[in-house]
Amino acid sequence: MIFRKKLVGAALAAVLALGAAVPVFAHDGWSQTSAPIVAQGQVSYVELLYGNHSNEHKSYRIEGQWGSTSKVYVTTPAGVKSDITGTRFYVGEPATETTPALNNYFVASFKSNVPGAYIISTEADSVYKGADAASRTLRSAKSFVAVGDIPVLDRVKALTGFSKQVSPDRAELVPQFNPAAITPDENVSIQLLLKGKPLADTAIDVIRRSNSEATELKSDANGMVSFTTGAADYYLVRAKPSTTEAKEGEYSTTNYEATMTFTVQNKSAKLPGSASGAKPHIYVNGNVTAVSSLTIAQGTTKVDASFIKQYVDAAYKGTGLVTLRTAAEAAGAVVEYFPAVGANSAAVAIYTK
Numbered sequence: 001m002i003f004r005k006k007l008v009g010a011a012l013a014a015v016l017a018l019g020a021a022v023p024v025f026a027h028d029g030w031s032q033t034s035a036p037i038v039a040q041g042q043v044s045y046v047e048l049l050y051g052n053h054s055n056e057h058k059s060y061r062i063e064g065q066w067g068s069t070s071k072v073y074v075t076t077p078a079g080v081k082s083d084i085t086g087t088r089f090y091v092g093e094p095a096t097e098t099t100p101a102l103n104n105y106f107v108a109s110f111k112s113n114v115p116g117a118y119i120i121s122t123e124a125d126s127v128y129k130g131a132d133a134a135s136r137t138l139r140s141a142k143s144f145v146a147v148g149d150i151p152v153l154d155r156v157k158a159l160t161g162f163s164k165q166v167s168p169d170r171a172e173l174v175p176q177f178n179p180a181a182i183t184p185d186e187n188v189s190i191q192l193l194l195k196g197k198p199l200a201d202t203a204i205d206v207i208r209r210s211n212s213e214a215t216e217l218k219s220d221a222n223g224m225v226s227f228t229t230g231a232a233d234y235y236l237v238r239a240k241p242s243t244t245e246a247k248e249g250e251y252s253t254t255n256y257e258a259t260m261t262f263t264v265q266n267k268s269a270k271l272p273g274s275a276s277g278a279k280p281h282i283y284v285n286g287n288v289t290a291v292s293s294l295t296i297a298q299g300t301t302k303v304d305a306s307f308i309k310q311y312v313d314a315a316y317k318g319t320g321l322v323t324l325r326t327a328a329e330a331a332g333a334v335v336e337y338f339p340a341v342g343a344n345s346a347a348v349a350i351y352t353k
Contacts, residue, residue: 028052029066030236030259031122031143036180039151040113040286046072046143048088048106057076065092065104070124072108075166077116078285078334078351084110084120114286115349116336117161117180118145118341123170127251136251142260146180149283151266153268154224155341157181161334171256173204173237179262182229189226191219192239194256198223202241209234209261232266280338280346 027050036047048070051063072088074082085108092104112118125138146156159178166172177188192199204225205217210233217225219239230233238259245254280288325335328350338347 012178027063028238028240028257028259029122029124029139029141030238030261031120032234032236032261033120033145033263036144036263036265037146037148037151037153037156038132040115040147040149041111042147042151043109043111044118044120044145044147045107045109046145048108048122050071050105062105066106066122066124067126070122073121073123075079075119075121075164076112076351077114077118077161077336077349077353079164080353081121081166082110084108084264112147112286114351115147115149115156115283115338115347116351117159117178118147119162119166120145120166121166123167133253134251135255136245136247136254137255137257137292139257140167140170140172140259142166142173144175144179144260144262146178149281149347150341150344152340152341153181153183153265155338158337158339161336165193165196168193170195171199171239171241171258173239173258173260175214175260175262179260180238182262182264183267184229184264186201186229187226189224190228190260192223192235192241192258194241199239199241200237204237204239207238208238209236229264232264234261234263236261238253278350280340283347283349283351285350 029048031046031048034047038044048066048253049062050066070085071083072085073081074084088106088108090104090106094104105219108120110118110120110178120143122141124141125136126139127134127136136294144162146159150198157178159181162175162177162179165174172193174191174193175188177186182188186315190204192202192204198219198221200219200221200223203224204217204219206217206225206227207213208230209329213230215227217227219225236259238257240255240257242253242255247323328335332353334351334353336349336351338349340346
Protein backbone atom coordinates (compact mmCIF):
# COMPACT_ATOMS: atom_id res chain seq x y z
CA MET A 1 0.00 0.00 0.00
CA ILE A 2 2.83 2.40 0.87
CA PHE A 3 4.68 1.48 -2.31
CA ARG A 4 1.56 2.08 -4.38
CA LYS A 5 1.09 5.49 -2.83
CA LYS A 6 4.63 6.53 -3.64
CA LEU A 7 4.14 5.47 -7.24
CA VAL A 8 0.99 7.49 -7.57
CA GLY A 9 2.70 10.56 -6.24
CA ALA A 10 5.43 10.09 -8.76
CA ALA A 11 3.09 10.00 -11.67
CA LEU A 12 1.33 13.15 -10.75
CA ALA A 13 4.49 15.06 -10.04
CA ALA A 14 5.59 14.50 -13.58
CA VAL A 15 2.22 15.23 -15.05
CA LEU A 16 1.89 18.60 -13.42
CA ALA A 17 5.54 19.33 -13.70
CA LEU A 18 7.11 22.58 -14.51
CA GLY A 19 9.73 22.91 -11.83
CA ALA A 20 13.04 24.59 -11.57
CA ALA A 21 15.12 24.08 -14.66
CA VAL A 22 18.10 21.79 -14.46
CA PRO A 23 20.97 20.78 -16.73
CA VAL A 24 20.52 17.80 -19.04
CA PHE A 25 22.00 15.29 -16.58
CA ALA A 26 20.13 16.54 -13.53
CA HIS A 27 16.95 15.18 -11.93
CA ASP A 28 14.03 13.98 -14.02
CA GLY A 29 10.29 14.39 -13.58
CA TRP A 30 7.73 11.69 -14.23
CA SER A 31 4.11 10.79 -13.60
CA GLN A 32 2.33 7.59 -12.70
CA THR A 33 -1.26 6.60 -12.12
CA SER A 34 -2.67 5.08 -8.96
CA ALA A 35 -4.46 2.37 -10.98
CA PRO A 36 -3.97 1.66 -14.69
CA ILE A 37 -7.54 0.38 -15.12
CA VAL A 38 -10.59 2.00 -13.53
CA ALA A 39 -14.35 1.69 -13.90
CA GLN A 40 -16.54 4.29 -15.58
CA GLY A 41 -17.38 7.15 -13.26
CA GLN A 42 -14.49 6.47 -10.87
CA VAL A 43 -11.75 9.02 -10.12
CA SER A 44 -8.25 8.43 -11.53
CA TYR A 45 -5.37 9.86 -9.51
CA VAL A 46 -2.02 10.77 -11.04
CA GLU A 47 1.10 11.51 -9.00
CA LEU A 48 3.78 13.92 -10.18
CA LEU A 49 7.24 12.98 -8.94
CA TYR A 50 10.67 14.51 -9.23
CA GLY A 51 14.06 13.06 -8.33
CA ASN A 52 16.37 10.11 -9.23
CA HIS A 53 19.76 11.19 -7.88
CA SER A 54 21.64 7.86 -7.76
CA ASN A 55 22.51 4.94 -10.04
CA GLU A 56 23.47 7.40 -12.77
CA HIS A 57 20.16 9.18 -12.25
CA LYS A 58 18.16 5.99 -12.80
CA SER A 59 17.04 5.28 -9.26
CA TYR A 60 13.94 7.48 -9.43
CA ARG A 61 13.94 8.32 -5.76
CA ILE A 62 11.84 11.34 -4.85
CA GLU A 63 13.95 14.48 -4.38
CA GLY A 64 12.55 17.99 -4.63
CA GLN A 65 9.27 18.87 -6.29
CA TRP A 66 7.77 20.26 -9.46
CA GLY A 67 6.98 23.94 -9.60
CA SER A 68 3.51 25.38 -9.39
CA THR A 69 3.54 26.73 -12.96
CA SER A 70 3.52 23.28 -14.58
CA LYS A 71 0.52 22.09 -16.55
CA VAL A 72 -1.32 18.76 -16.48
CA TYR A 73 -3.57 17.55 -19.28
CA VAL A 74 -5.71 14.53 -20.05
CA THR A 75 -6.38 13.49 -23.63
CA THR A 76 -9.67 11.62 -24.07
CA PRO A 77 -10.41 8.67 -26.37
CA ALA A 78 -11.87 11.16 -28.85
CA GLY A 79 -8.54 13.03 -28.94
CA VAL A 80 -9.73 16.05 -26.94
CA LYS A 81 -6.96 17.49 -24.72
CA SER A 82 -8.23 19.08 -21.49
CA ASP A 83 -6.35 21.02 -18.81
CA ILE A 84 -6.75 19.37 -15.37
CA THR A 85 -4.07 21.42 -13.60
CA GLY A 86 -6.73 22.90 -11.34
CA THR A 87 -7.38 19.50 -9.73
CA ARG A 88 -3.89 19.01 -8.36
CA PHE A 89 -3.14 19.15 -4.67
CA TYR A 90 0.05 19.02 -2.62
CA VAL A 91 1.00 16.14 -0.35
CA GLY A 92 3.87 15.98 2.10
CA GLU A 93 5.37 18.36 4.61
CA PRO A 94 6.23 21.86 3.36
CA ALA A 95 9.65 23.36 4.01
CA THR A 96 10.25 25.47 7.12
CA GLU A 97 13.10 27.71 8.17
CA THR A 98 14.87 24.71 9.75
CA THR A 99 13.74 21.65 7.77
CA PRO A 100 13.41 20.90 4.04
CA ALA A 101 10.18 19.76 2.44
CA LEU A 102 9.57 16.01 2.91
CA ASN A 103 7.66 13.46 0.81
CA ASN A 104 6.61 16.34 -1.33
CA TYR A 105 4.81 15.96 -4.61
CA PHE A 106 1.55 16.87 -6.34
CA VAL A 107 -1.46 14.73 -7.21
CA ALA A 108 -3.97 15.50 -9.97
CA SER A 109 -7.18 13.71 -10.87
CA PHE A 110 -9.93 13.31 -13.42
CA LYS A 111 -13.15 11.32 -13.81
CA SER A 112 -14.80 9.99 -16.93
CA ASN A 113 -17.96 8.05 -17.71
CA VAL A 114 -16.68 7.25 -21.19
CA PRO A 115 -14.77 3.95 -21.55
CA GLY A 116 -11.52 4.02 -23.50
CA ALA A 117 -7.85 5.04 -23.50
CA TYR A 118 -6.78 8.17 -21.58
CA ILE A 119 -3.35 9.83 -21.79
CA ILE A 120 -2.20 12.08 -18.94
CA SER A 121 0.59 14.44 -19.98
CA THR A 122 2.73 17.11 -18.40
CA GLU A 123 4.28 19.99 -20.27
CA ALA A 124 6.94 22.03 -18.52
CA ASP A 125 9.18 24.85 -19.71
CA SER A 126 11.97 26.44 -17.68
CA VAL A 127 15.32 28.17 -18.04
CA TYR A 128 18.37 27.40 -15.93
CA LYS A 129 20.93 30.18 -15.66
CA GLY A 130 24.42 29.02 -14.76
CA ALA A 131 27.50 31.09 -14.08
CA ASP A 132 28.58 31.16 -17.72
CA ALA A 133 25.51 30.23 -19.76
CA ALA A 134 21.79 29.57 -19.65
CA SER A 135 19.89 26.55 -20.95
CA ARG A 136 16.22 25.93 -21.57
CA THR A 137 14.53 22.65 -20.58
CA LEU A 138 11.27 21.45 -22.14
CA ARG A 139 9.70 18.47 -20.37
CA SER A 140 7.08 15.94 -21.33
CA ALA A 141 5.85 13.30 -18.86
CA LYS A 142 3.13 10.78 -19.70
CA SER A 143 1.12 8.11 -17.95
CA PHE A 144 -1.98 6.19 -18.95
CA VAL A 145 -5.38 5.02 -17.73
CA ALA A 146 -7.86 2.61 -19.32
CA VAL A 147 -11.46 3.34 -18.33
CA GLY A 148 -13.64 0.27 -18.74
CA ASP A 149 -17.30 -0.65 -18.38
CA ILE A 150 -15.85 -3.84 -16.89
CA PRO A 151 -12.53 -2.73 -15.31
CA VAL A 152 -10.40 -5.84 -15.89
CA LEU A 153 -7.34 -6.44 -18.04
CA ASP A 154 -9.03 -8.73 -20.56
CA ARG A 155 -11.75 -6.16 -21.23
CA VAL A 156 -9.40 -3.22 -22.01
CA LYS A 157 -6.43 -5.03 -23.53
CA ALA A 158 -7.58 -4.41 -27.12
CA LEU A 159 -7.62 -0.60 -26.71
CA THR A 160 -5.41 1.16 -29.26
CA GLY A 161 -5.88 4.83 -28.39
CA PHE A 162 -2.71 5.17 -26.31
CA SER A 163 -0.51 5.80 -29.37
CA LYS A 164 -1.83 9.33 -30.00
CA GLN A 165 0.68 12.20 -30.09
CA VAL A 166 -0.27 14.76 -27.45
CA SER A 167 2.79 17.05 -27.07
CA PRO A 168 3.88 18.02 -30.60
CA ASP A 169 6.09 20.95 -29.55
CA ARG A 170 8.60 18.91 -27.51
CA ALA A 171 10.14 15.45 -27.11
CA GLU A 172 7.55 12.74 -26.52
CA LEU A 173 7.57 8.98 -25.94
CA VAL A 174 4.70 7.23 -27.75
CA PRO A 175 3.91 3.61 -26.81
CA GLN A 176 3.00 1.30 -29.69
CA PHE A 177 1.18 -0.98 -27.23
CA ASN A 178 -1.43 -0.73 -24.50
CA PRO A 179 0.54 0.48 -21.42
CA ALA A 180 -2.43 -0.06 -19.10
CA ALA A 181 -2.83 -3.78 -19.84
CA ILE A 182 0.58 -5.25 -20.58
CA THR A 183 1.82 -8.55 -19.11
CA PRO A 184 5.30 -10.13 -18.74
CA ASP A 185 7.29 -11.45 -21.71
CA GLU A 186 5.51 -9.42 -24.38
CA ASN A 187 7.41 -7.80 -27.25
CA VAL A 188 6.63 -4.08 -27.33
CA SER A 189 7.89 -0.92 -29.01
CA ILE A 190 8.06 2.77 -28.10
CA GLN A 191 8.68 5.65 -30.49
CA LEU A 192 10.61 8.80 -29.58
CA LEU A 193 9.45 11.96 -31.32
CA LEU A 194 10.93 15.44 -31.28
CA LYS A 195 8.40 18.06 -32.32
CA GLY A 196 6.31 15.34 -33.93
CA LYS A 197 9.13 13.77 -35.96
CA PRO A 198 10.99 10.49 -35.22
CA LEU A 199 14.27 11.03 -33.40
CA ALA A 200 16.95 8.51 -34.36
CA ASP A 201 20.15 7.39 -32.63
CA THR A 202 19.07 8.62 -29.20
CA ALA A 203 19.51 6.84 -25.85
CA ILE A 204 16.29 5.59 -24.23
CA ASP A 205 16.32 3.95 -20.78
CA VAL A 206 13.68 1.48 -19.57
CA ILE A 207 13.88 1.34 -15.77
CA ARG A 208 12.17 -1.05 -13.38
CA ARG A 209 10.74 1.07 -10.59
CA SER A 210 11.19 -1.26 -7.61
CA ASN A 211 14.91 -2.00 -7.99
CA SER A 212 16.17 0.58 -10.55
CA GLU A 213 17.35 -2.08 -12.99
CA ALA A 214 17.85 -0.23 -16.27
CA THR A 215 17.94 -1.40 -19.87
CA GLU A 216 19.74 1.04 -22.16
CA LEU A 217 18.46 1.16 -25.73
CA LYS A 218 19.04 3.38 -28.76
CA SER A 219 16.34 4.51 -31.18
CA ASP A 220 16.49 3.37 -34.81
CA ALA A 221 15.92 5.47 -37.95
CA ASN A 222 12.19 5.65 -37.15
CA GLY A 223 12.78 6.66 -33.54
CA MET A 224 11.74 3.21 -32.34
CA VAL A 225 13.07 0.95 -29.61
CA SER A 226 11.79 -2.58 -28.98
CA PHE A 227 12.14 -4.81 -25.94
CA THR A 228 10.51 -7.67 -24.03
CA THR A 229 8.53 -6.71 -20.95
CA GLY A 230 9.83 -7.88 -17.59
CA ALA A 231 8.16 -9.05 -14.39
CA ALA A 232 5.09 -7.38 -12.91
CA ASP A 233 6.14 -3.91 -11.72
CA TYR A 234 6.03 -0.22 -12.53
CA TYR A 235 8.41 0.79 -15.33
CA LEU A 236 9.72 4.20 -16.26
CA VAL A 237 11.04 5.16 -19.69
CA ARG A 238 13.10 8.27 -20.34
CA ALA A 239 14.98 10.07 -23.09
CA LYS A 240 16.96 13.31 -22.76
CA PRO A 241 17.97 14.69 -26.17
CA SER A 242 19.66 18.08 -26.32
CA THR A 243 19.94 20.60 -29.16
CA THR A 244 21.71 23.85 -29.97
CA GLU A 245 18.42 25.74 -30.21
CA ALA A 246 19.09 29.15 -28.69
CA LYS A 247 17.48 32.52 -28.08
CA GLU A 248 19.84 35.44 -27.87
CA GLY A 249 20.02 36.96 -24.44
CA GLU A 250 17.98 34.15 -22.84
CA TYR A 251 19.54 30.71 -23.41
CA SER A 252 22.23 29.13 -25.57
CA THR A 253 21.02 25.49 -25.67
CA THR A 254 17.73 23.62 -25.36
CA ASN A 255 17.42 20.33 -23.50
CA TYR A 256 14.43 18.04 -23.93
CA GLU A 257 13.22 15.53 -21.36
CA ALA A 258 10.61 12.89 -22.18
CA THR A 259 9.38 10.29 -19.70
CA MET A 260 6.52 7.81 -19.56
CA THR A 261 5.45 5.10 -17.14
CA PHE A 262 3.59 1.85 -17.64
CA THR A 263 2.55 -1.05 -15.44
CA VAL A 264 3.28 -4.71 -16.18
CA GLN A 265 0.61 -6.90 -14.59
CA ASN A 266 0.50 -10.64 -14.03
CA LYS A 267 -1.55 -12.62 -16.50
CA SER A 268 -4.98 -13.58 -15.24
CA ALA A 269 -6.88 -16.80 -15.76
CA LYS A 270 -8.53 -16.95 -19.16
CA LEU A 271 -12.19 -16.11 -18.85
CA PRO A 272 -14.91 -17.82 -20.89
CA GLY A 273 -16.32 -15.86 -23.79
CA SER A 274 -19.88 -14.76 -24.32
CA ALA A 275 -22.52 -17.01 -25.78
CA SER A 276 -22.22 -17.69 -29.48
CA GLY A 277 -23.97 -15.07 -31.57
CA ALA A 278 -24.27 -12.53 -28.74
CA LYS A 279 -24.25 -8.96 -29.98
CA PRO A 280 -21.83 -6.43 -28.47
CA HIS A 281 -23.03 -3.44 -26.48
CA ILE A 282 -22.84 -0.11 -28.31
CA TYR A 283 -21.57 2.88 -26.32
CA VAL A 284 -21.71 6.39 -27.77
CA ASN A 285 -19.72 8.82 -25.61
CA GLY A 286 -20.17 6.51 -22.64
CA ASN A 287 -23.91 5.95 -22.96
CA VAL A 288 -25.37 2.59 -23.99
CA THR A 289 -27.20 3.18 -27.26
CA ALA A 290 -29.76 0.97 -28.96
CA VAL A 291 -28.94 0.11 -32.55
CA SER A 292 -32.36 1.37 -33.64
CA SER A 293 -31.60 4.88 -32.37
CA LEU A 294 -27.96 5.08 -33.44
CA THR A 295 -27.08 8.14 -35.50
CA ILE A 296 -23.67 9.57 -36.28
CA ALA A 297 -23.16 13.17 -37.34
CA GLN A 298 -21.66 13.46 -40.80
CA GLY A 299 -20.83 17.01 -41.72
CA THR A 300 -23.91 19.15 -41.08
CA THR A 301 -26.34 16.24 -41.39
CA LYS A 302 -27.04 13.06 -39.46
CA VAL A 303 -26.87 9.63 -41.02
CA ASP A 304 -30.27 7.94 -40.96
CA ALA A 305 -30.62 5.45 -38.09
CA SER A 306 -31.81 2.64 -40.34
CA PHE A 307 -28.84 3.27 -42.62
CA ILE A 308 -26.41 2.91 -39.71
CA LYS A 309 -28.35 -0.11 -38.45
CA GLN A 310 -27.49 -1.97 -41.64
CA TYR A 311 -23.80 -1.39 -40.93
CA VAL A 312 -24.18 -2.45 -37.31
CA ASP A 313 -25.99 -5.64 -38.27
CA ALA A 314 -23.35 -6.38 -40.89
CA ALA A 315 -20.61 -5.80 -38.31
CA TYR A 316 -22.30 -8.21 -35.89
CA LYS A 317 -22.63 -10.88 -38.55
CA GLY A 318 -19.18 -10.25 -40.04
CA THR A 319 -20.70 -9.64 -43.45
CA GLY A 320 -21.25 -6.70 -45.73
CA LEU A 321 -18.88 -4.30 -47.43
CA VAL A 322 -19.10 -1.60 -44.75
CA THR A 323 -18.44 -2.24 -41.05
CA LEU A 324 -19.58 -0.22 -38.05
CA ARG A 325 -16.03 1.10 -37.67
CA THR A 326 -15.95 2.23 -41.30
CA ALA A 327 -19.29 4.01 -41.00
CA ALA A 328 -18.40 5.73 -37.71
CA GLU A 329 -14.91 6.80 -38.76
CA ALA A 330 -16.25 8.12 -42.07
CA ALA A 331 -18.51 10.36 -39.99
CA GLY A 332 -15.51 11.65 -37.98
CA ALA A 333 -15.90 9.48 -34.89
CA VAL A 334 -13.31 7.35 -33.09
CA VAL A 335 -14.06 3.67 -32.48
CA GLU A 336 -12.63 1.23 -29.91
CA TYR A 337 -13.46 -2.46 -29.48
CA PHE A 338 -13.70 -4.21 -26.10
CA PRO A 339 -13.52 -8.04 -26.17
CA ALA A 340 -16.05 -10.15 -24.33
CA VAL A 341 -15.33 -11.03 -20.69
CA GLY A 342 -17.04 -13.90 -18.89
CA ALA A 343 -20.75 -13.96 -19.60
CA ASN A 344 -20.67 -10.37 -20.86
CA SER A 345 -20.78 -9.66 -24.56
CA ALA A 346 -18.17 -7.56 -26.28
CA ALA A 347 -18.57 -3.80 -26.58
CA VAL A 348 -18.05 -1.21 -29.27
CA ALA A 349 -17.35 2.32 -28.03
CA ILE A 350 -17.89 5.27 -30.37
CA TYR A 351 -16.45 8.68 -29.41
CA THR A 352 -17.61 11.82 -31.17
CA LYS A 353 -15.40 14.89 -30.77
